[in-house]
Amino acid sequence: MEGKILTIFNELPKIEKGQKIVLGIDGLSRSGKTTLAKKIEHHLQEKNISVCIFHIDDYIVERKRRYNTNYEEWYEYYHLQWDAELLKHNLFKELKVSKELHLQNYDDNSDTQKLQVVTIPDTCFIIIEGVFLQRREWRRFYDYMIYLDCPKIKRFKRESDETQKNIEKFEKRYWRAEDYYMETVSPKEQADLVIQN
Numbered sequence: 001m002e003g004k005i006l007t008i009f010n011e012l013p014k015i016e017k018g019q020k021i022v023l024g025i026d027g028l029s030r031s032g033k034t035t036l037a038k039k040i041e042h043h044l045q046e047k048n049i050s051v052c053i054f055h056i057d058d059y060i061v062e063r064k065r066r067y068n069t070n071y072e073e074w075y076e077y078y079h080l081q082w083d084a085e086l087l088k089h090n091l092f093k094e095l096k097v098s099k100e101l102h103l104q105n106y107d108d109n110s111d112t113q114k115l116q117v118v119t120i121p122d123t124c125f126i127i128i129e130g131v132f133l134q135r136r137e138w139r140r141f142y143d144y145m146i147y148l149d150c151p152k153i154k155r156f157k158r159e160s161d162e163t164q165k166n167i168e169k170f171e172k173r174y175w176r177a178e179d180y181y182m183e184t185v186s187p188k189e190q191a192d193l194v195i196q197n
Helices: 002-011 033-046 073-080 084-090 152-157 167-185
Strands: 020-027 051-055 100-107 112-119 124-130 144-149 193-196
Touching: 002 033, 002 193, 020 033, 033 051, 033 124, 033 144, 073 167, 084 100, 152 167
Parallel strands: 020 124, 020 144, 051 124, 144 193
Antiparallel strands: 100 112
């Protein structure tokens, strides 16, 4: 992975004082997005560059809005898991123009969204990591996009033993949504850099 990190840093735009750069780390479930984001964050901090990381899964909606909605499960996951338009306006459009973001952060224990206020320094490398990041609502807001490519079976084996027992949920919900994303958005082709992981 260290060699890949160096490759990434040779590719990334250089940040200037007073500039914000938005990096997307896209990939399907369990492809290694969070791990890569942390490694990039560490590398940037060693160079005294301010970093803000946003995990797109922190901004999903309450369960009643994404389960048992009379839509197919894959549709719920892709189209209803996040309020894509709200995030476009409150997160993506504000990244480079606002010093302070007001976001609805999801709390899994209470199944509620709570207001989160995030301060962004004037000079900052902003990393957004998560699945489906290149959907049409959000794609134009990134300066650079990395796509982590990983085979489905390898990703599935990274799930806990308990989670793997419910393969039907993967087949109906997650994998069908992922197939839809791959077919309609072509994230590997759209990305600036594809990393095999």
